[in-house]
Amino acid sequence: MELALVVVVVALALSFDYTNGFHDAANAIATSVSTRALTPRAALIMAAVMNFAGALLGTEVAETIAKSIVDLQDVSSHQALIVVLCALVGAIVWNLITWWFGLPSSSTHALIGGLVGAGLAGGLAVYWSAIVDKVVLPMVISPVVGFSFAFIVMVGVLWIFRSASPTRTTRRFRLAQTASAAAMALGHGLQDAQKTMGVIYMALLTVGWASADGGIPIWVKLAAASAISLGTYSGGWRIMRTLGRRIIELDPARGFVAESVSAVVLYVNAFVLHAPVSTTHTITSAIMGVGATKRLSAVRWGVAKNIAYAWVLTIPAAASVAALVYWVLSPILL
Template identity: 90%
Template sequence: MEVALVVVVVALALSFDYTNGFHDAANAIATSVSTRALTPRAALIMAAVMNFAGALLGTEVAETIAKSIVNLDGAPDHTALVVILCALVGAITWNLITWWFGLPSSSTHALIGGLVGAGLAGGLGIYGSAIVDKVVLPMIFSPLIGFGLAFFVMVAVLWIFRRASPSKTNRRFRIAQTASAAAMALGHGLQDAQKTMGVIYMALLTVGFANAEDGIPLWVKLAAAAAISLGTYSGGWRIMRTLGRKIIELDPARGFVAESVSAVVLYVNAFVLHAPVSTTHTITSAIMGVGATKRLSAVRWGVAKNIGIAWVLTIPAAALVAAIMYWILHPILG
């Protein structure tokens, strides 16, 4: 029974990774597409390739997901696997709901909410202090830093290029956006594919199919990288329109700054803090930051409010779905 559950968990985890890819494809390329720096198809291909590369750059975020959210020590293998399975169902459900309504919510927080909800429903312990340090605080500060840093960097760029020809400046920044979009896509793979690796790793450790001393198996890394890349290539047009057009009409310079600042925030959290932050929150707040340099009214705050509501609801909504699924499935699978 446990082997069958592991297979189902791996399949669901890769399905979540795929939905993460098409749900968050807009994170990396919406600004480049909206400013016409890249065609949609070229942007998707580039993002898929960089997602794959980014997924293989490290495992620190995956280790955090596997070992710092739900305490599986001492739990029966069957219970632990059902908890992981239901967490994935909760996360996938929320991803699909927000994708349908075109809201750029966080796949990261959906997964973490699913783990917390299913874990509590299963009577397992939650690493409260680790969740606060590595999830809650980065969830609060990363968007604030993204907004503030993007605002001030954009102000500096406007001052530096204040006497430059607008047409030449736009053309140069449009070219530069190819690099900034690639950097953002690399950061997305580095952050988001690792979360799937962490979930699969949890399941493998539970039944002894992996050794904690050996780290995450290579096949898990490659499978997670491939799934998120395929999902990214399939696109996420609904959310892309929200990020690229509905928050603010972006020009190439603002698109470049938003992507570059977001990439830096993602790299620092992955390599230095080992924190699983939301790429969606980071790029959205950076877009708002560069938009606010025009004037505060240039940002469509009504759209921003709807996005903010989705952010607040993500963890509790995914947790609730995961908990309900646990109460339904645990007796059946038992």
């Protein structure tokens, strides 16, 4: 029974990774596509490759997911696997709902909400202090930093190029966006693929098929990197339209700054803070920041408000779905 559960958990984790890829593909390429710096297909190929590379650059975020959300040590491996399974179902369902409505919600927080909801339903201990430090605070701080930093950098760019030829400047920033989009895609793989690695690693630890000292097996890294790359290549056109055009009409300079600032925030959180920050929150707030340099009214705040609602609802909604799934499946599987 445990072998079957592990197989199901791994399959669901990779399915979540795939939905994460097409759900969050817009994070890396929406601005480049909307400014015509890259064609949609070229952008998707580039994002898929960089997502794969980013997924192999570190494991710190994966370790946070595996060890700092719920305590699986004091329950049987059978129950622990059911909790992880239900958490993944909750995260996948919320990803699909928000993708259908074109809302760029956080796959990161969907997964964490799923773990919390299934854990609470199963009577497990939840590491609330770690969740506050590693999830809630970055969830609040990262968008503020993204907005503020993007606004400040964009003001500086406008001042530096105030006397330059608009046509030549636009052409140069359109070329520069190739690099900034690649950096953003690398950061997305670095952050989001690691969360799937963490879930699979968590399942393997519960049945003794991996050791805490041995780290994440290489096959887990390659599988997670491949799944998110394939998902990215399949595209996320609904969300791409929201990020690329519905918040604000972007020009190449603003697209370059938004992507560059977002990439920096993602790298700092992954390598320095080891926090599973939302790539969705980061790029969306950066787009709003560069847009606000035109004038505050240039940002379509009504769309931004709908996105904010999705952000706030993600953790409790995914947690509720995961808890419901646990209550339905536990009498059957336990």
